[in-house]
Amino acid sequence: MPPKVGVIANPISGRDIRRIVAKANSLQIADRANMLARALAGLSAWGITDVLMMPERGGITGHIMRHLSHAARRGDSGAIDLTLLKMPVTGSAEDSRRAARIMAEEGVAAIIVLGGDGTHRIVASTCGDIPIASMSTGTNNAFADMREPTVTGYATGLVATGVVPRAVGVKANKWLEVRIDDEPPEVALVDVAVVTQQNIGARALWRTDTFRELYVAFADPQLIGMSAIAGLVEPVGRREASGLMLQLAPADKAPTVVAAPIAPGLIEKIGIDNWRRLRPGEPVFSSVEAGSVALDGERELCFDSRQKVSVRLVERAFNTIDVAAAVHFAAQNDALRKGARLAV
Template structure:
């Protein structure tokens, strides 16, 4: 028993930050290798069905085909019934389909942007985010075998709730009073008239930063918060930073290998439910990608909530499962 979803984004780990910064390129062959280990772990723990996101590279299909006949798993593989676009919206539609068809958890391979789209569609299904890049805050570096084992104990109902499955925060983005998007790590107000290139790498264009989390060891825009007002993922608060001429000159790793100077005018913590007003023409980037244009005369709001996706902590899940004796084999 047990039904697991896999969303592997073939485009993650390849954006423009690999050109303007020094991030690692994670190719799709390595993603196939990770998914192969996921599948073998899931099969060994009794998972009977995997639903996966179809995509142009065929990561999951390639992983299945590369498993030797001696280890070939006896399980059902089904592609999510979505209309493929080859864009980030596929991750949203795949997560939505998986939630509707009854998966018990979803494993994601991608970055903050991939997980933002999954968070918009996964509903109450817990996710296990596996990082496939160097510029990520939300997903973590989890070895594929371990990720598969952790997903299995959740999918089979052996583990439920903290500390193995934890709630997360998110930012709701409103435009003229209407909810238009979300972020799971940060919303960044940029001094730009239109979206243009999606990724952020130039700190000089930043006006304001609102984060759900930010720690000194992070890489990306949230590292600015991490070096001023650190916020852990489980804390019931966020941080708000106004960038501009002021008394603070901060250095932060806003991209791999890029330690930038950031002038800060003001900063502080914000509470759950607090709303930040944005009443100027700008672009708002969500989790590292420009997404929302605010034109002259329009108004935007950024609201911090604690109703983000449920997130599986692989280490905590396995510790709790072992405490229940899940790995024991009955030889009687």
């Protein structure tokens, strides 16, 4: 029996106010469904047909079901047997969390995620060591892979079926844990920003005058969003054993100023007082008195002067499918070139 694979596709990722305050794109539902259809084609090439999917009300499910029923009617071989999880649909992040939990219980070999960094964060924090195959449909997409979905599905199939060994095709990732007082920690896959806005509101970050502290698990000047700020002063690789923390300040007073793309099409001057490497396991306490904490670019937690916020970098926190490593391994494997295991 080929293993099962889970799919969590968020229909409202990449729909926030950054369509207005920046120039963020708005990936259509039909395109998201087509991305998924391509990923499923990649999976089925390795004989995976059993797919569990999170139900949602944004239209991706309906579109993909229609796509599959058309394929079945035309007698396409390798048609996917898609099962929608039996769970209530709330239209909130809770859906992704619940779906990831059920998929873990069902023993899926991998979870394909279509969403932004926020969706990936929810799934990663819930699915334990099940590897995530990431497909970007969000706004900043610092974490999520920008790649043709067919190849992502193909690599996921290689890893899930064991054709490519886990040691090769699955990589461990860092994350940042945020704790307010003694509450259970929340995680961020890329960045934690502490801002003075003391409310969640429309969630996205775009008012730079409120930015105070930034913690990143990795930083790359090729990315956009909060981690771009860090990437522009000191790039940190995804596999490096450290992160970076920065104290931000008004651009006209700070010793270091970068022009950072904090959202698509939105480049802002950001002042930086100082920065340093963040060692794994070392808890750092925020010096901001009251405000909110943004996880991967979205305000999620509010705190006031009575509360203490701490941030900690954690290594080997969750797994992802390494698409490049998996397909390169396959390319060097003689048996695969002879058609062994191939389902198409």
